[in-house]
Amino acid sequence: VLRRPGAPAAVKVIDFGIAKVYEPTSSQGGALTQTGFVLGTPEYMAPEQALGANIDHRADLYAFAVVAYEMVVGRRPFESDDVMALLRLHMAVPAPAPSTKRPGLPPAVDAVFERALAKSPDERFPTAAAFVAALDEALRAPPSRVPASLAPAVAAARTLAARTRPIPAQLRP
Numbered sequence: 156v157l158r159r160p161g162a163p164a165a166v167k168v169i170d171f172g173i174a175k176v177y178e179p180t181s182s183q184g185g186a187l188t189q190t191g192f193v194l195g196t197p198e199y200m201a202p203e204q205a206l207g208a209n210i211d212h213r214a215d216l217y218a219f220a221v222v223a224y225e226m227v228v229g230r231r232p233f234e235s236d237d238v239m240a241l242l243r244l245h246m247a248v249p250a251p252a253p254s255t256k257r258p259g260l261p262p263a264v265d266a267v268f269e270r271a272l273a274k275s276p277d278e279r280f281p282t283a284a285a286f287v288a289a290l291d292e293a294l295r296a297p298p299s300r301v302p303a304s305l306a307p308a309v310a311a312a313r314t315l316a317a318r319t320r321p322i323p324a325q326l327r328p
Contacts, residue, residue, distance in 0.1 A: 197241045198231055202274045205242040213276035219283055220271035223290060227264065228256045232272060246274070263293035 195204055201217035204210050225231050232250035235241040250272040252265040267289045273279050280286035 197238050197245075198233070200242065200245055201276070202246045203276055205246050211276070213279055216279055216283060216286065217272065217276075220268065220279075220286060223286075224250065224253065224268055224272070227260070227290075228253045230256065232268075249274075261293055264290070267293045 197205070199218040199221045201210065201214035204214045204217075221231055233241055233244040233248070235244065250268060253268055254260040254262065254265050267286070270278065270289075271280055271286050280289065
């Protein structure tokens with residue numbers, strides 16, 4: 156969350172962590188990608204990406220939901236020191252309901268993350284704006300039900316909802 160003096164907080168998502176070490180002397184001959192290799196950061200990787208299947212914008216939506224989950228709950232839905240175990244969790248295990256990690260969250264928040272972190276891309280929100288709007292609505296529970304410690308996450312979700320714009324048609328897959 157970025158904040159200039161006198162300005163409201165602004166959320167800037169810079170990178171979902173897709174990176175690869177470039178080694179020109181490797182057996183890959185310096186290629187940045189290669190058939191049969193999965194590229195991405197395991198902590199944020201969509202199930203279809205972990206499987207090496209074709210991916211589209213919905214893999215980014217999954218990664219975005221993991222980031223949002225981390226903001227709301229204080230930790231990622233899946234954690235492991237073993238990369239393969241972590242990928243298996245993303246592929247096969249439903250994400251823990253946020254309320255199990257952060258008691259006091261409205262039940263609607265659990266439903267939003269269940270959809271956003273669905274294993275099938277077809278079951279996820281169609282856009283980041285739809286996800287953010289649903290999360291914002293779920294967090295609009297009566298003040299007595301939303302813990303004060305969540306105020307920054309609520310503010311970030313509302314700011315993001317206000318600034319999210321649809322992807323231009325010519326850039327959509």
